[in-house]
Amino acid sequence: MASAKTVPVSPLAPTHRPDLPAIAGVGLATAQAGIRYSARTDVLYVALAEGTQAAGVFTRSRCPSAPVDWCREALKSEGARALVVNSGNANAFTGARGRDAVALTAAIAGRAADCAPQAVFIASTGVIGEPLDATKFEGVLADCAGRVDGGSAAWSAAAEAIMTTDTFPKLATRQARIDGTVVTLNGIAKGAGMIAPDMATMLSFAFTDAALPQAVLQDLLSAGTAKSFNCVTVDGDTSTSDTLMLFATGAAGNAAVTDAADPRLADFKAQLDDLLVELAQLVAKDGEGARKFVTVRVEGATDDTSAHRIAMSIANSPLVKTAVAGEDANWGRVVMAVGKAGEPADRDRLGIWFGDVRVAHAGARDPDYSEAAASAVMRESDIVIRVELGLGTGTARVWTCDLTHDYIAINGDYRS
Amino acid sequence: MASAKTVPVSPLAPTHRPDLPAIAGVGLATAQAGIRYSARTDVLYVALAEGTQAAGVFTRSRCPSAPVDWCREALKSEGARALVVNSGNANAFTGARGRDAVALTAAIAGRAADCAPQAVFIASTGVIGEPLDATKFEGVLADCAGRVDGGSAAWSAAAEAIMTTDTFPKLATRQARIDGTVVTLNGIAKGAGMIAPDMATMLSFAFTDAALPQAVLQDLLSAGTAKSFNCVTVDGDTSTSDTLMLFATGAAGNAAVTDAADPRLADFKAQLDDLLVELAQLVAKDGEGARKFVTVRVEGATDDTSAHRIAMSIANSPLVKTAVAGEDANWGRVVMAVGKAGEPADRDRLGIWFGDVRVAHAGARDPDYSEAAASAVMRESDIVIRVELGLGTGTARVWTCDLTHDYIAINGDYRS
Missing domain, CATH: 3.60.70.12 (L-amino peptidase D-ALA esterase/amidase)
Incomplete structure (x- = not known):
């Protein structure tokens, strides 16, 4: 009989466990x-x-x-x-x-x-x-x-x-x-x-x-x-x-x-x-191996469904998730994930933010972009990636976590 | 200016580099x-x-x-x-x-x-x-x-x-x-x-x-x-x-x-x-961090397109790929990947092989399944995963690699 793995508690765990009240019945x-x-x-x-x-x-x-x-x-x-x-x-x-x-x-x-x-x-x-x-x-x-x-x-x-x-x-x-x-x-x-x-x-x-x-x-x-x-x-x-x-x-x-x-x-x-x-x-x-909690917001898509698909493409991209794990404000990988979603997108209208730092604007690196400011955002444990498509009013918000060595460790040896 | 990363040569690299002949023009x-x-x-x-x-x-x-x-x-x-x-x-x-x-x-x-x-x-x-x-x-x-x-x-x-x-x-x-x-x-x-x-x-x-x-x-x-x-x-x-x-x-x-x-x-x-x-x-x-080369074969799908989608769902699954990295004949994850493809599949007709070892048959673990034999297959560097759907004549063959710690290491720090 297997023992449950002893894995350290996620650093993203709430500090307080809520007391749930009784529910009649x-x-x-x-x-x-x-x-x-x-x-x-x-x-x-x-x-x-x-x-x-x-x-x-x-x-x-x-x-x-x-x-x-x-x-x-x-x-x-x-x-x-x-x-x-x-x-x-x-x-x-x-x-x-x-x-x-x-x-x-x-x-x-x-x-x-x-x-x-x-x-x-x-x-x-x-x-x-x-x-x-x-x-x-x-x-x-x-x-x-x-x-x-x-x-x-x-x-x-x-x-x-x-x-x-x-x-x-x-x-x-x-x-x-x-x-x-x-x-x-x-x-x-x-x-x-x-x-x-x-x-x-x-x-x-x-x-x-x-x-x-x-x-x-x-x-x-x-x-x-x-x-x-x-x-x-x-x-x-x-x-x-x-x-x-x-x-x-x-x-x-x-x-x-x-x-x-x-x-x-x-x-x-x-x-x-x-x-x-x-x-x-x-x-x-509590995603396996998660060290960072990521919110992906997509705005300005042609409709909400399209926004959701683009947000999921970003949130599921191994290259975006490893960049977050590495605290790398690699917005090029966000562009890649927008592009692979297959949804309407105009490269030259894209704007991308990490937290409040606009890193890309109108299809290129923001001229005012500060690597130091973006890096400071990436060092946080709670990160918001926002993409503005500039095509319509569709929005979506999804959540994910980073992809770390611990994901590999947990899943490379689960059954043993 | 960045130096190129010095990463060890993939263990899957050919032992011999071919001599290419001249091509006129x-x-x-x-x-x-x-x-x-x-x-x-x-x-x-x-x-x-x-x-x-x-x-x-x-x-x-x-x-x-x-x-x-x-x-x-x-x-x-x-x-x-x-x-x-x-x-x-x-x-x-x-x-x-x-x-x-x-x-x-x-x-x-x-x-x-x-x-x-x-x-x-x-x-x-x-x-x-x-x-x-x-x-x-x-x-x-x-x-x-x-x-x-x-x-x-x-x-x-x-x-x-x-x-x-x-x-x-x-x-x-x-x-x-x-x-x-x-x-x-x-x-x-x-x-x-x-x-x-x-x-x-x-x-x-x-x-x-x-x-x-x-x-x-x-x-x-x-x-x-x-x-x-x-x-x-x-x-x-x-x-x-x-x-x-x-x-x-x-x-x-x-x-x-x-x-x-x-x-x-x-x-x-x-x-x-x-x-x-x-x-x-x-x-x-030469997939980033690859230690094992994986061929996924799908047979018996309703048509070739459906077979290809199911094969890609298996080949892209992080849980399948980490199982291969861990040399774990975890066919349950293959079932998961078949199921999530969204293509026609009948759970109770599925057959799954690792190499020549049939691990699952008619919707359940093969009664003759040998964990030792399957594990021996998984220790190889070249692994074939075969899925038989039992629905039609559609086939597909795709290739991928395992998902290892080195993928995380390479991509978690690419830009620095």
Whole structure:
């Protein structure tokens, strides 16, 4: 059995771990099922009150994991009573055995939660292609169900149990008002490698006590994802297991709302978006080997979609990311990445900034450019690269991290 | 002035540097113009006999370099009399000054070669965004024109002068028959970083004494590129300067051929394709930091285009490439890369091989899979990854290298 790697905590980790408040109708417990890791928790069990609604956004991989298939199917029938997440094994590309393992997990959790298997949601993260022995959940999940807790320590333990090569747990919380009723939103995430557009985290789960129907939840989650997790990339690789789910217990007893566009949801929507952005940024800040957090802003593109593609081309370029790692204000590589995106761009109108330092203007080096000022920007741990295309009003903002020796070290020897 | 980095020669470099024969109508000379490097040649001048025809394939970047713009324009008028290549400065994203520098270079070379500027072709490689001082070519090119040579030492020197972070010069030669007449093909290339699909070398130049009209040359070069340089990737980044040109002096005096599909060109086409494949493979073998040469074969896709996209997704995946660097037969990452390509794939039909070892079959780990046998394959310096999709008859073959610490080291500190 492998030990979890001991990698130093990312220098971009928040200095303070937030205390998450309890959410009525959500109880959490973690355990050591011995899936792959020793001497650490590797299972999260979440009990959800009767009446809980669920929504999900999943990987666009053409080869999704067995748990992703399961969740997509389970969302077709309303209601969620339990969430089971394990780390250490992704149960991906495991064929018929993978489907059996998911079904067995749901059956075990259903007995623990006293619900139908279809009300159980499952996510797995870790190595791909190794059979997952779901019999290890036998007893473990029932034990979890008997000791669930909603306090801040339980949230913290939950965020830790789902980590793989993450160097710090990721948690965030918000409050919102729906027609006068205060509701709470909590979220946890795990990321690290294989983070890419079109679902940019391995796993993230958000919970609220708001009372919202499934269709509304799904609309809100899909819209929020487009501005958060779909705007973060570590290495351009897309996991087979990417899963983002939102569960709403309804315990807050707010007024019934049946349309995601209802103005009474404006604050909830804003807070949900904000929560998702915070979690997505935490994923980038814990990108494997990350030493610098990079925000790429693109303005003046022909439209937002074009701006997003250009921003992702910059954020995914190994040459841009190694330049950031080397604290080199190498704007030539930014030009290269703009050019390779294949989107409308006029070389002679490009402007490029590192932080507040304009390094390129009208298709050439800015005559007032100061190498010293640009270098000072690059030495910061939080760097903004801004590109002005001068063609239209399309904008985009994405987040990434630098590409360092540690990325190679972590991924060149992951399985051993 | 920066010194060229002293990086150890790639372990994938050929043990033998080929002796290239003379090609009637082609004379070469190199010089030290002091563009950026000290104590090494940085200019190649090639004199081409009157009547020489040219063809070119260039970067698809939306922000091409000034020399690329120049060559595209120059190809509109027939005839080539000189080629000037400099290393150290790409003259890319240099605005109006970049266009002026190209025009001045062409004027200086035109005087040296006694030809119109439009008969001069220009390529530049090196740092982006720095103005190129073309006055440094004054005198240098005339001197070169006075001492051109066609012997094997001159070809070797030519391949060396165009290197940037390359660790070895890249040369190849072939002979072909056109309707009974023997013709020769020589080629040189430089690559290293910023190598990607849709033109996968920084610079490559091929020369032949065959007599072929421009339109035929262009058809042959475009077709050959699709199967060679467009099938190689190092880091997925696309240079602003990618240039592949083919020059035909006509000195061999073969029978006139006016159609690329003429059966009398079958051997020439085969030999040209083969030359381009060899040069493209040399580029992958000298990928920045490369320790292993990787061939990715995809079979059973719905069509060839789909197969090519899946192969490129595998070849560009940082997680696949770091696994190869770590000698880890991590086929789960290959599944991930197949899934993220967005092309038709059925998880439960996938088969994956490392070398001759089938590691995955019908959507799961091969029951007969031997970790020891797969590990032995991964320890080789030449690795074939094969994916069978089981959907149709589409095939593709692409080449890449592993992603190592040295890639980070080379690119994290390139400009300093």
